[in-house]
Amino acid sequence: MTDESTGRDPGASAESGEPGPEGSPGGPSTERMATALAEIRREAWKAAVTAAAVEAAAIFLAANLVLAAVDPSWLPAGLPVPPSVTEPVGSAVGRDFEAAAVPGTATVAAAVGALGFAVAVWLRVRHPLVEQFEAVNPAVAEKLRTARDAVAADADSRMARRLYDEVLADLRDSSAVGLLNVGRLGAVAVVIAALSLATVQVAVVDLALFDRAQPVADDAGDEPENYTGLLDGDRVLGDREEVSVGDDNRTAEIESAGGGRDVEEDRTFPDREVSGAGEGSSAGVDSQQAEFAAPEQVEDADLVREYNRRIRDGDATDGDSAGSAGGDSGDDSDGS
Amino acid sequence: MQDDTDTDDVDALQAKLATAREEVGERIVGQREVLEGLFVCILADGNALLESNPGLGKTTMVRTLAEVTDLAFSRVQNTPDLMPSDITGTEIIRETEGGREFVFEKGPIFANVVLADEINRATPKTQAALLEAMQERQVTAGGDTYALPDPFFVLATQNPIDQGGTYALPEAQTDRFMLKLLVDYPEADEERDIVDLYTSGSQQVPVEQVLTREEIREAQELVREVPIAEDLCDRAIDLVRRTRETEEVEFGASPRASMALVVASKARAFLRGRNHVSEEDIEALAAPVLRHRIILDFRAERDGQTPDDVIESLLE
Numbered sequence: 086m087t088d089e090s091t092g093r094d095p096g097a098s099a100e101s102g103e104p105g106p107e108g109s110p111g112g113p114s115t116e117r118m119a120t121a122l123a124e125i126r127r128e129a130w131k132a133a134v135t136a137a138a139v140e141a142a143a144i145f146l147a148a149n150l151v152l153a154a155v156d157p158s159w160l161p162a163g164l165p166v167p168p169s170v171t172e173p174v175g176s177a178v179g180r181d182f183e184a185a186a187v188p189g190t191a192t193v194a195a196a197v198g199a200l201g202f203a204v205a206v207w208l209r210v211r212h213p214l215v216e217q218f219e220a221v222n223p224a225v226a227e228k229l230r231t232a233r234d235a236v237a238a239d240a241d242s243r244m245a246r247r248l249y250d251e252v253l254a255d256l257r258d259s260s261a262v263g264l265l266n267v268g269r270l271g272a273v274a275v276v277i278a279a280l281s282l283a284t285v286q287v288a289v290v291d292l293a294l295f296d297r298a299q300p301v302a303d304d305a306g307d308e309p310e311n312y313t314g315l316l317d318g319d320r321v322l323g324d325r326e327e328v329s330v331g332d333d334n335r336t337a338e339i340e341s342a343g344g345g346r347d348v349e350e351d352r353t354f355p356d357r358e359v360s361g362a363g364e365g366s367s368a369g370v371d372s373q374q375a376e377f378a379a380p381e382q383v384e385d386a387d388l389v390r391e392y393n394r395r396i397r398d399g400d401a402t403d404g405d406s407a408g409s410a411g412g413d414s415g416d417d418s419d420g421s
Numbered sequence: 422m423q424d425d426t427d428t429d430d431v432d433a434l435q436a437k438l439a440t441a442r443e444e445v446g447e448r449i450v451g452q453r454e455v456l457e458g459l460f461v462c463i464l465a466d467g468n469a470l471l472e473s474n475p476g477l478g479k480t481t482m483v484r485t486l487a488e489v490t491d492l493a494f495s496r497v498q499n500t501p502d503l504m505p506s507d508i509t510g511t512e513i514i515r516e517t518e519g520g521r522e523f524v525f526e527k528g529p530i531f532a533n534v535v536l537a538d539e540i541n542r543a544t545p546k547t548q549a550a551l552l553e554a555m556q557e558r559q560v561t562a563g564g565d566t567y568a569l570p571d572p573f574f575v576l577a578t579q580n581p582i583d584q585g586g587t588y589a590l591p592e593a594q595t596d597r598f599m600l601k602l603l604v605d606y607p608e609a610d611e612e613r614d615i616v617d618l619y620t621s622g623s624q625q626v627p628v629e630q631v632l633t634r635e636e637i638r639e640a641q642e643l644v645r646e647v648p649i650a651e652d653l654c655d656r657a658i659d660l661v662r663r664t665r666e667t668e669e670v671e672f673g674a675s676p677r678a679s680m681a682l683v684v685a686s687k688a689r690a691f692l693r694g695r696n697h698v699s700e701e702d703i704e705a706l707a708a709p710v711l712r713h714r715i716i717l718d719f720r721a722e723r724d725g726q727t728p729d730d731v732i733e734s735l736l737e
Contacts, residue, residue, distance in 0.1 A: 227650070231697035235648040242646035247428055248696040 118236050118249040121256055122215060129214035132264035137205035139273050145198030146280035152190035153287045160189045221263030225255045434640055435694050438464075441631040442692075444489045448626045449482050450618060451611035457692065458602040458709055459486055459576065463637060464644045464688035467599025467681065468555055468575040470540075470590075470713060477604045478615075479578045483536045486576075490632040492533035493570065497551075499543035501586060505550030509560045510567075525562055530554050533570050533634065537577040541587045551575070552594045572637055592672065592716065599681045600706070601713035640691070647687040649698040657682045657703050660735055664711060669721035669731045674714040682710045708732045 152160065163186030171182035209217075215233060219226035232252045235245045438460065445456055455471070459482065462469040471479045480496070487494035497508055510528035514521050529535065530551065537543075537551060554560050555575045560567045577598070579590075595601070607615060618626060658679045665673030686702035712728040721731065 227699055228697045230652070231648050231650040234651045240648055242648075243431060244643055244646040244691075244696055245648050247431060248648050250428070251696055 114246040114249040115236055115239065115241050117253060118232055121253055122233060122236065125218050125256075125261070126214045128261035129217055129264055130210065132261060133206050133209035133214075136265055136270060137202050137209065139270055139277070140205045141198045141202030143273050143277050143280060144201035145194050146277060146284060148197040149190055149194035150280055150284050150287060152193055153284065156190075160193065162189055163187060164189055164192050217264060218259075218261060221261075222259040225252065225259050228252050228255065430639075431643060434636060434643065435691070437631055437636060438640065438692055439694075441489045444628045444631055445482070445485050448485045448618075448628055449478060450614045451607045452478070452482065452604060455602045455604050456482065457689070458600050459483070460692055461685050461688040461706070462576070462599055463572070463574060464640050464691060465599060465681075465684045466572065466641050467685065468577070468597065470595065470598040470601045471576065471578045471604055472581055472601060473578070473604030474582060474606075475580055477606065479604055480536060480538060482604075483534065483576045483578075485628055487534040488628050489630055490533075490634065490637060491630055492572070492634055492637070494534045494536070495529035495532035496536040496538060497529050498538045499540050499547070501542060501544055501588075503543050503547050505547050506562075508547065508551050509554055510562060512563045523563060525565065525567065527567070528560075530560065531567070531569060533572055533574065535573075535575045537575055539579060540577040541579040541589055543588065545588050545591070548588065548590060548594060552597050556597050572634060572641065592714070595713045596675060596677055598713060599685060600709040602709055603712075644684070644688045644691045647690055647696065647698060649683060649687060653686075653698055653700055653703060654683060656700070657686065660703070660707060661711070663735050664715050664732075667731065667735060669718050669726060669734075670715045671718045672716040674711050678710055678714050682706060685710055704736055707736055 166182070166185045166187060168183070171185050175182040215229070219229055222229075228248060229252055232245075232248050235248060442456060442460060446453075449456060459469060461467075463486075471483075473479055484494060484496075497503075506528065508528050508530050510526050510531065512523045513526050515524045540548060540551070543551070554569065555573075558569045558571075558573055560569065579587075606612075661674045661676070661679040661682060663673075664670050664678075667673075682703065683698075685706045686698045689702045689706060690696075690698045708729050711732050715728055715731070717726060717728060717731065
């Protein structure tokens with residue numbers, strides 16, 4: 086019997102005379118047969134574990150997908166990893182994993198998958214393993230069953246020895262692959278692939294099946310107070326909106342030091358008059374309404390279109406103002 | 422090394438058995454199942470009851486079987502006036518120099534293969550003497566016990582017709598036959614071959630002696646060693662037990678039938694060159710082992726059922 090995973094066959098191992106786990110007090114033939122039977126049981130275990138592992142992976146992915154979609158309120162977002170685990174790992178790799186947490190959905194899904202694995206293995210091994218092998222190898226089933234009973238009865242007669250030799254020879258041509266339901270495994274593999282894709286999709290689009298409450302962003306809670314690095318522009322400035330530049334005229338009063346005189350008159354900004362002819366050290370101030378640019382995304386067609394429009398408008402404006410405001414520039418430069 | 426020697430011996434013995442079957446087949450056309458049943462009986466150390474209409478070659482079959490072996494053969498033609506001593510032997514007075522003395526003169530039962538033709542024509546007393554000897558493998562006469570030769574087989578025949586003046590074997594007696602074999606009419610082409618074989622050339626087709634009695638005894642030992650799976654053994658026992666429980670059967674088979682079914686299955690497996698008993702062996706031998714050991718209920722008989730029909734339904 087050849088096993089795909091190990092390439093070994095019980096007949097061959099029995100022929101080698103290795104002592105089997107089920108040592109028999111009978112003669113060498115009985116021992117060889119007992120070894121072959123032990124090998125068959127091992128191969129059946131391997132097949133059961135292999136099939137159960139594949140099915141457990143599908144169960145894990147399905148559970149993970151369902152939990153991600155439903156997002157039950159009782160399930161914490163992350164489960165902290167005990168310090169007894171993080172500390173040794175952190176010290177080993179030279180990093181601090183103190184705040185490390187395992188996603189709650191993945192943890193529960195892994196538990197469900199492990200349970201599924203245990204159940205799948207139990208379902209496969211609850212029937213006698215050698216009988217399962219006999220069922221998928223009908224050519225050798227009857228004689229193997231007889232040999233099994235003969236070994237159990239410690240039979241070592243001439244006919245029993247002949248039977249053992251015959252069974253061992255037949256086992257070389259038999260296979261444990263039949264214990265794996267290839268069609269079922271293929272179907273489960275397809276399900277795994279589909280579940281994997283669905284899991285990725287849910288993670289990207291943040292699918293919410295039941296209009297669950299969106300998590301409230303708590304900046305103070307999310308980030309350490311002493312954080313001084315870069316911040317997300319959207320979070321600081323709020324939602325992006327269109328703002329027209331300089332359309333609203335506001336009256337502002339600015340105190341300026343230097344120049345030796347108080348500013349008493351109201352000034353209007355932008356004040357081309359003043360800005361065009363500055364006096365002394367009192368510099369002209371142009372005010373503009375605050376504006377920020379959202380992160381550029383080249384794939385944002387609306388944004389690209391808006392840029393193009395503005396560039397075209399800007400060119401047209403520059404062309405118009407180039408002729409009319411050319412003297413201002415010269416005055417400006419003169420003044421400075 | 423020992424295993425190889427054993428294997429060679431067993432292979433040689435099985436080859437000889439196959440040759441013996443071929444030799445018998447030279448003289449007996451068709452009837453393969455009956456011939457196989459006879460060989461099974463020999464290997465299982467049992468006795469067979471052959472039932473058929475006259476003229477189907479029962480006697481020739483048994484005689485040929487004895488000829489391909491070196492077994493001693495004798496024939497007893499049963500009639501109503503046959504006495505037990507005519508079969509077992511009797512003490513006679515013999516004149517010697519020292520005077521007269523009783524000497525046991527062995528009867529025809531002292532042979533390896535005894536053909537008891539038309540056994541149902543003998544009186545119950547004679548039948549009982551024959552069957553007792555068959556069972557005990559010994560004969561007691563004049564206070565002395567004489568062992569029958571080993572191996573020893575009784576192959577008895579009876580006709581299902583012309584029942585006038587016959588004494589049907591009691592159930593207790595038929596239980597001592599391991600198999601009851603039904604010899605049926607040959608097929609058309611087989612009958613043509615029989616006619617061609619026996620109406621041209623020599624009247625008797627020669628056969629070669631293939632097996633010795635030692636080899637037969639060794640084969641009988643090997644048959645007992647043939648492994649049988651526990652579930653098959655249970656199936657055989659369960660089948661026999663069900664003959665006692667089913668409504669169609671008034672009297673079921675005894676545990677002797679269970680033993681007979683298992684050992685006959687082993688013999689068939691050995692005869693076919695197998696090292697283990699197959700389910701096919703049990704199914705094939707269920708009817709020959711059980712058909713003469715059960716008595717049908719009158720309702721089953723009224724419905725036209727035969728013992729073979731009931732056994733077949735029990736096998737399903």
